[in-house]
Amino acid sequence: MKEPSLHQTILQEIEGRILSGEWPPGTRIPFEHELTVTYGCSRMTVNKALGELAQRGLIERRRKSGSFVAQPVAQSALLDIRDIRDEVLSLGQDYDYRLLQRSQRPATHADAALIGLPAAENVLSITALHGAGGRPFCLEERLINLSAVPEAADEPFSTLAPGPFLLKQVPWSSAEHRIRAVAASAAAARHLDLAPGTACLVVERRTATGDMPVTFVRLTYPGSLHALVAQFSPAQAMG
Amino acid sequence: MKEPSLHQTILQEIEGRILSGEWPPGTRIPFEHELTVTYGCSRMTVNKALGELAQRGLIERRRKSGSFVAQPVAQSALLDIRDIRDEVLSLGQDYDYRLLQRSQRPATHADAALIGLPAAENVLSITALHGAGGRPFCLEERLINLSAVPEAADEPFSTLAPGPFLLKQVPWSSAEHRIRAVAASAAAARHLDLAPGTACLVVERRTATGDMPVTFVRLTYPGSLHALVAQFSPAQAMG
DNA sequence: GAGTGGTCTAGACCACTGT
DNA sequence: CAGTGGTCTAGACCACTCT
Numbered sequence: 001m002k003e004p005s006l007h008q009t010i011l012q013e014i015e016g017r018i019l020s021g022e023w024p025p026g027t028r029i030p031f032e033h034e035l036t037v038t039y040g041c042s043r044m045t046v047n048k049a050l051g052e053l054a055q056r057g058l059i060e061r062r063r064k065s066g067s068f069v070a071q072p073v074a075q076s077a078l079l080d081i082r083d084i085r086d087e088v089l090s091l092g093q094d095y096d097y098r099l100l101q102r103s104q105r106p107a108t109h110a111d112a113a114l115i116g117l118p119a120a121e122n123v124l125s126i127t128a129l130h131g132a133g134g135r136p137f138c139l140e141e142r143l144i145n146l147s148a149v150p151e152a153a154d155e156p157f158s159t160l161a162p163g164p165f166l167l168k169q170v171p172w173s174s175a176e177h178r179i180r181a182v183a184a185s186a187a188a189a190r191h192l193d194l195a196p197g198t199a200c201l202v203v204e205r206r207t208a209t210g211d212m213p214v215t216f217v218r219l220t221y222p223g224s225l226h227a228l229v230a231q232f233s234p235a236q237a238m239g
Numbered sequence: 240m241k242e243p244s245l246h247q248t249i250l251q252e253i254e255g256r257i258l259s260g261e262w263p264p265g266t267r268i269p270f271e272h273e274l275t276v277t278y279g280c281s282r283m284t285v286n287k288a289l290g291e292l293a294q295r296g297l298i299e300r301r302r303k304s305g306s307f308v309a310q311p312v313a314q315s316a317l318l319d320i321r322d323i324r325d326e327v328l329s330l331g332q333d334y335d336y337r338l339l340q341r342s343q344r345p346a347t348h349a350d351a352a353l354i355g356l357p358a359a360e361n362v363l364s365i366t367a368l369h370g371a372g373g374r375p376f377c378l379e380e381r382l383i384n385l386s387a388v389p390e391a392a393d394e395p396f397s398t399l400a401p402g403p404f405l406l407k408q409v410p411w412s413s414a415e416h417r418i419r420a421v422a423a424s425a426a427a428a429r430h431l432d433l434a435p436g437t438a439c440l441v442v443e444r445r446t447a448t449g450d451m452p453v454t455f456v457r458l459t460y461p462g463s464l465h466a467l468v469a470q471f472s473p474a475q476a477m478g
Numbered sequence: 479g480a481g482t483g484g485t486c487t488a489g490a491c492c493a494c495t496g497t
Numbered sequence: 498c499a500g501t502g503g504t505c506t507a508g509a510c511c512a513c514t515c516t
Contacts, residue, residue, distance in 0.1 A: 005485060032502070042487045044283075047502080064495040064501045181420035181440035181462030199438035199462065201420035223420030223438065244504060271483070281506045286483080303482045303514045 006041055010049040018058055018069050019172045019210065027069045029059060058172075072171045083163055084130045084138055084219075093133040099158050100191070101127040104146070115143045115216040116206055122146040124153065126162055129191055136192040139220040148214045162215070166207075170214050178204040181223065188220050199223035245280055249288035257297055257308050258411045258448065266308045268298060297411075311410045322402055323369045323377055323458075332372040336400050339430070340366040343385070343392065354382045354455040355445055361385040363392065365401055368430055375431040378459040387453045401454070405446075409453050417443040420462065427459050438462035 004012070017023045030038065035046040050067055053059045061067045088095040107115070107123045115123065124144040130137045142162050144152045149169050157165070180202045189196040201221045207214045243251070256262045269277065274285040289306055292298045300306045327334040346354070346362045354362065363383040369376045381401050383391045388408050396404070419441045428435040440460045446453045 007485080031500090033500095042489085043502095044488090044505095045486065047504090048485090050502090061502065062495080063493070063503080064497095064499085066501070176468065179418060179440070179467040180465070181438040181460075183438045183462070197436070197438075199420040199422045199436075201418070201440075221420075223422070226419070228418040229415065246504080270481090272481095281508090282483095283486095283507090284505060286485090287504090289483090300483065301514080302484080302512075303480085303516090305482070 006039065007045050007048040007052075010035065010039055010041075010046055011052055014049070014053060015058060021171070023069050025069050025071045025171050028065075029067045029069065031066055072167070083167070084140075085161065085164070088130065088132040088137060091132065096131040096134070097159070097161050098129045098131070099126070099156075100129055101125070102157055104153065107143075111143055114206075115145055116208065116213040117145060126157055128157070128161060130161070137221070138226075139188055139191050140217060141220075142215060142217040144215045145213050148209065148212045162217070166215055170207075170209055173207045173209045173214055175208075176206045178206075179228065180204075182220075184220070184222075192220065192222055194222055201226055201228070203228070245278065246284050246287040246291075249274065249278055249280075249285055250291055253288070253292060254297060260410070262308050264308050264310045264410050267304075268306045268308065270305055311406070322400075322406070323379075324400065324403070327369065327371040327376060330371065335370040335373075336398070337368045337370070338365070338395075338397050339368055340364070341396055346382075350382055353445075354384055355447065355452040356384060365396055367396070367400060369400070376460070377465075378427055378430050379456060380459075381454060381456040383454045384452050387448065387451045401456070405454055409446075409448055412446045412448045412453055414447075415445045417445075418467065419443075421459075423459070423461075431459065431461055433461055440465055440467070442467070 014023075014029060023029065029050075032043050032046050032050065035050075036043050039046065050059065050061065054061050054067070057070055059067050060070045085095050085097070103125050104122060105111075105125065107117055107120045109120075111117070111123050111125075112120060117123075124146055126140070126142045126144070128140045128142075130140060140162070144162065144166070146153055149166065151169055152162075152165070155165055182200055182202050183197045184192065184194050184200045186196050188194075188200065189198060192200070194200075200223050203219045203221070205215075205217050205219070207216075253262075253268060262268065268289075271282050271285050271289065274289075275282050278285065289298065289300065293300050293306070296309055298306050299309045324334050324336070342364050343361060344350075344364065346356055346359045348359075350356070350362050350364075351359060356362075363385055365379070365381045365383070367379045367381075369379060379401070383401065383405070385392055388405065390408055391401075391404070394404055421439055421441050422436045423431065423433050423439045425435050427433075427439065428437060431439070433439075439462050442458045442460070444454075444456050444458070446455075
């Protein structure tokens with residue numbers, strides 16, 4: 001039990017309000033001057049906390065205007081799994097989205113294991129197909145925890161894909177990715193217009209806000225047509 | 240052309256010496272007190288620069304002892320592609336390594352494209368097999384830029400895998416990963432003891448120090464037996 | 479005990495930017 | 498022009514850890 005330092009305390013309190021959604025993206029956070037009054041400390045101390053948050057990308061700082069909660073970069077800029085729509089458009093191809101199935105049910109044991117839920121709460125199951133240039137690009141199979149995102153029950157997902165919807169509802173979340181190569185199942189092969197057994201790249205993503213599981217998604221890409229790219233540097237520009 | 244701030248200048252100078260290898264891992268860097276004299280500034284300023292380097296993992300700071308260039312975490316803690324040996328051992332299986340082929344040649348056009356070399360300089364080509372629990376685990380096909388790592392020409396790689404060797408020679412480097420699913424080629428299937436066409440996970444990594452290409456490696460894993468896991472959080476502990 | 483980094487203060491001046 | 502963040506100073510005290 002060690003006493004956290006003051007700038008850590010300030011950082012964590014602000015971070016908590018951002019992650020909880022209390023301060024959604026775009027919110028102006030208090031000026032440094034105001035925070036020195038709130039916490040009874042010098043400006044250097046709040047500056048250190050805010051500078052840290054800015055470096056992590058949780059806030060943006062603008063002279064004369066103040067500091068604002070950032071718009072989260074879709075999922076992760078590190079592992080370049082963006083919104084599939086952006087992904088397709090950046091390839092210079094037309095994008096289309098088609099809902100294949102949508103159903104609500106109490107979570108089965110399998111569902112619970114996938115999404116990381118303890119109990120058998122209500123989940124929304126969605127299957128959809130993302131297309132690029134008129135051809136199947138990616139099969140999406142998703143579970144949404146309706147306790148975490150009750151608004152999803154009222155969303156048809158007939159034209160809006162689950163990804164963008166969830167990004168709006170739950171802007172800040174942590175994610176675990178699991179990437180595998182598998183032979184296409186009969187169903188996946190049918191939807192993706194492949195021969196059964198074709199090598200496919202499968203990305204499974206488990207998303208949570210704090211301790212609350214939000215969604216599980218399995219994205220199946222035709223293998224040879226798709227690659228994930230990730231950049232790592234020991235040194236990053238300071239901005 | 241904007242003047243960089245003083246703490247950025249300090250940070251970049253130290254970073255440069257670490258990345259270039261002038262200060263290899265374990266080197267003690269000057270005390271804050273000494274740096275204030277060197278740069279003629281206050282301690283807060285050098286503290287900001289060193290704190291930044293510590294947060295990026297380039298240095299470790301110890302009270303009373305000083306600050307030291309860190310031992311680089313093998314490849315990347317983010318995308319969990321560690322040393323394959325560690326990977327196998329952490330699965331609780333026996334590890335073995337076998338060199339299949341080693342040859343030196345001027346880079347072909349294909350080599351040059353893969354490794355990112357402009358000219359047709361000398362490269363070392365290596366093929367090796369990593370085993371786990373007596374079974375094939377991963378096929379490694381590698382090119383090493385001998386201009387960047389001339390020491391590699393004298394290393395037989397008969398018992399030491401290229402990965403650990405390079406990590407020692409070129410401790411700090413940036414990497415680009417490209418992850419795909421492919422059907423096993425005839426050669427890969429033979430080495431990995433698979434039926435040809437089996438879905439495999441292929442990780443291609445291009446590594447550089449600054450602008451100098453160091454190595455290109457293609458790792459082929461039997462698909463169903465292997466998954467890459469990556470964690471992403473909006474908020475990370477400060478340490 | 480001594481030397482290091484960790485943190486903090488109470489100022490200061492400057493650069494940028496929106497009005 | 499005024500208000501914000503960006504940077505920096507010249508101190509200070511404390512916590513930790515090595516000897």
